[in-house]
Amino acid sequence: MRIAILGLGYVGTTTAACLVRDGHEVVGIDINPDKVRMIGEGRSPVVEPGVEGLLQEGVAAGRVRSAGAIEGLVAGLDMVIVCVGTPSRADGKLNLTHLLESTRQLGAALRERDPAKAPLLLVFRSTMPPGTMERLVLPTLETAAGEGPGGRYEAAFNPEFLRESTAVKDYFSPPKIVLGERHPGATKRLGGVYDALDAPFFEVGYGVAEMVKFVDNSFHALKVAFANEVGRISLSKGIDPQAVADLFLADTKLNISPYYLRPGGPFGGSCLPKDLSAMLSLARDGGLAVPVLNGAKESNALHLAWFAQKIKARCPAPGPLLLLGLSFKAGTDDLRNSPLLDLAELLLEAGYDLRVHDPDLDPARLVGVNFALGAEHQDLLRQRMTDDVEAAAKGARLAVLGKPMPAALKRLPADLPVLDMNRLGPSLA
Ligand SMILES: NC(=O)c1ccc[n+]([C@@H]2O[C@H](COP(=O)([O-])OP(=O)(O)OC[C@H]3O[C@@H](n4cnc5c(N)ncnc54)[C@H](O)[C@@H]3O)[C@@H](O)[C@H]2O)c1
Known part of the structure; x- marks a missing residue:
């Protein structure tokens, strides 16, 4: 393919070098004349292992x-890849000035394109906040080109996941390829430009593709901060942080795995809140500030409060309201630190006509700590709980699904709205 790269920084230069290695013809474009000269001479404007060698081979082969x-230039191109910088502003938002200016230049140049030719593929790799493609990039292109996508051009957002210092390796072996498009298949997998790469390929809407880039990097930052906090606590107790990390990382079932990473309900139960609190007390013993671990506790409480707000907005007091679930998860009657118990009390305080159904829980059979908790929450367990979910649902304006309960769900009236706390989704937007 004949491909132009707009922006010859770390991403643009690496992308140019790797595309040349794959046999494509590349024209590198930048507003900085020094970078333009260097690329034309096969020299890399950035220090990145392997890049200069690939550029030199490309220049020698007449492909750079x-x-x-x-x-x-657009008349003779198949694709343009936009890799201009989107640096941070003082307020933390991204500065989109270069992105929008290069988009405007691109749009204006599109007017030269023969409308009878296949649409020019415009591939945006610069990191941008969700909504930018729909609300800024496409309108800018449309104004400058004098027409929308689908004719002279088609536009995709293709986030870049490479890491500096291993960028060439990451280009040829990415963790995933994500393609945000106007509709699935709009760019025919970018004309097959990545077909030789062995990586999972995802075709999604623009917003999901834009968002995942931020989510990935935020998670990586969170991982580093978490690892350093638990390392500091370990050291303060005279324990080797690397030995702890070895064991922590060896667990690929619960720790280094998709487990606990789906957006859903708050955590609770007899272990996570208790041991997190104990860990925070270890940090206090050592005089250590651990805002990430502290934040997990605070975030969990805020998450429950957020659900309560959603419920109140959807179904103001007094309801009636049906809560499905009271113990902290399906398959147990354990009420210790159950967020659903907290939620139920909060809703009662707010004056709701609350009905509760939980097939895992028999108030008459509570023993030990659960019994003590039951005594504390007598009104809830004695007056509000029922085995008859159909009767409880009668007249209810909303059902709140606190934990998976397929059998009970089947018995609800078809027109009763359900707010599902187990899986954040469009019903909660
Ligand atoms: N650096 C990384 O490791 C990395 C990884 C993934 C994603 N990203 C994202 O990729 C984008 C580029 O990052 P970078 O580190 O390569 O940036 P960079 O600042 O190194 O390079 C950007 C280049 O764009 C050029 N430019 C600006 N306006 C232009 C225009 N109108 N036309 C042509 N060129 C123009 C600049 O002169 C500069 O050379 C950013 O959005 C960044 O967040 C970077």
Whole structure:
């Protein structure tokens, strides 16, 4: 393919070098004349292992050119990849000035394109906040080109997951390829430009593709901060942090796994809240500030409060309201630190006509700590709980599904709205 790269920084230069290695013809474009000259001479403007060698081979093979602007080039291209910088502003938002200016230049240049030719594929790799493609990039292109996508051009957002210093390796072996498009298949997998790469390929809407880039990097940052906090606590107790990390990382069932990573309900039960609190007390013993671990506790409480707000907005007091579930998870009657118990008390305090159904829980059979908890929450367990979910649902304005309960769900009236706490989804937006 004949491909132009707009923006010759770390991403653009690496992408250019890797595309050349794959046999494509590349023209590198930048507003910085020094970078333009260097790429034209097969020299890399950035320090990145392997890049300069690939560029030199490309120049020798006549497959690398460079230019100061896109103007006059689009007629002979199959694809343009936008890799301009989107640095942080003082307020933490991204500065989209270069992105929108290069998009405008690209749109204006599109007017030169023969409408009878296949649409030029415009691939945006610069990191941008969710909503940017729909609300800024496409309108800017449309205004500058004088027409929307689908004719002279088609536009995709294709986030870049490479890491500096291993960028070439990451390009050829990415963790995943994500393609945000106007509709699935709109760019025919970017004309097959990544077909030789062995990586899972996802075709999604623009918003999901834009968001996942932020989610991935936020998670990586969270992992580093978490590892350092637990390392500091371990050291303060005279324990080797690397030995702890070895064991922690060896657990690929619960720790390094998709487990606990689906957006859903708050955590609770007899272990997570208790041991997190104990861990925080270890940090206090050592005089250590651990805002990430502290934040997990605070975030969990805020998450429950957020659900309560959603419920109140959907179904103001007094309801009636049906809560499905009271113990902390399906298959147990354990009420210790159950977020559903907290939620139920909160709703009662707010004046709801609350009915509760939980097939895992028999108030008459509570023993030990559960019995003591039952005594504390007598009104809830004695007056509000029922085995008859159909009767409880009668007249209810909303059912709140606190934990998976397929049998009970089947018995609800078809027109009763259900707010599902187990899986954040459009019903909670
Ligand atoms: N650096 C990374 O490791 C990395 C990884 C993944 C994603 N990203 C994202 O990729 C994008 C590029 O990052 P980078 O580190 O390569 O940036 P960079 O600042 O190194 O390079 C950006 C280049 O764009 C050029 N430019 C600006 N306006 C232009 C225009 N109108 N036309 C042509 N060129 C123009 C600049 O002169 C500069 O050379 C950013 O959005 C960044 O967040 C970066």
